[in-house]
Amino acid sequence: MSASDISAESLPTPDLHDAGITSGALARELGISPTTLRSWDQRYSLGPTRRERGRHRRWSPQDIATVRDMCRLTASGIPPAEAARTAKARAEQRQLPDSTATTTLIAAAAPPPDEARASASSGLPTGATRAGFRGLARAALRLQSADIEEQLNSYVQEHGVIAAWEELMMPALHAVGRKWESAGDRYVEVEHLLSWHVSTALRRAQALPEPARKRRNDPPVLLACVPGEQHTLPLEAIHAVLSQRGESVRMLGAALPAEALIAAVRRTGPAAVVLWAQTRSLASTPLAHHLLRLAWGANGARQQASVVLAGPGWRGMTVEGSVQPGGLREAVALLAPARLPARAL
Incomplete structure (x- = not known):
């Protein structure tokens, strides 16, 4: 599966039976490495809950739903620790009575603290910031240069360099970096492409709007x-x-x-x-x-x-x-x- 296939909307939904599947089979189905699965198990306790004597551990449908949530959340740029917390909360919610489930689901759906702070400082609604970030991350994963350029430039023009850096560029770069670190040698090309376009957008921003006259006599x-x-x-x-x-x-x-x-x-x-x-x-x-x-x-x-x-x-x-x-x-x-x-x- 290519990098362009990994997005919140395109993650596969395999037809899995109650007996469960092995880690290797699940990794292939979701398009991630077995190493990533093991890392999520060790760091965030997102591993399979059942092991048969003398055999590999098996992922139940409930386990698979949780790790699929984790994939969707990290693909949208949410940090792994925050994504794991949300995925586990949703797993608990699926097994709770309706009244308790509603409260848990609301907590799990809350935006990450950094995103909430960015939205509050800029006056932008959280949804607008999140939508812009997801669109940029999706275009980067698919190596769609034209879309990356358009989204960066339009955000800078509408909100300014500081807001674009704090709310869009830096979070996207960090998300791609985390994806690269968790996936071995994959996605290096994504980080390089996104970095180049961010640099280009920042240089172009110097003429948006017309720059003030340089104060030539001021010390630089x-x-x-x-x-x-x-x-x-x-x-x-x-x-x-x-x-x-x-x-x-x-x-x-x-x-x-x-x-x-x-x-x-x-x-x-x-x-x-x-x-x-x-x-x-x-x-x-x-x-x-x-x-x-x-x-x-x-x-x-x-x-x-x-x-x-x-x-x-x-x-x-x-x-x-x-x-x-x-x-x-x-x-x-x-x-x-x-x-x-x-x-x-």
């Missing part, structure tokens, strides 16, 4: 990944928002050597340096401290850049004098010229 904001870091999309989102505002910004990209970043700071005299780290192992506190001490300009009027440590790799680390935004919205607010001017010594 430098955007760079720490050495070894390849994830640039969050910085591209910051670049798109700042460019729309007409602010001076320089994108230095992925895996920038420390020496190159230091040279760029000395040459441009930035108001701020945003240093992105996706993983803790790559977050370099010595580099952050060095940037905070780095100064330029004539004696008596020397200046320093503000240092913004962005990304999950910095969580739990303390670098005195730096700021650590919690997300795109907070980062671009901190990077307004009035908030982070170049600091005089």
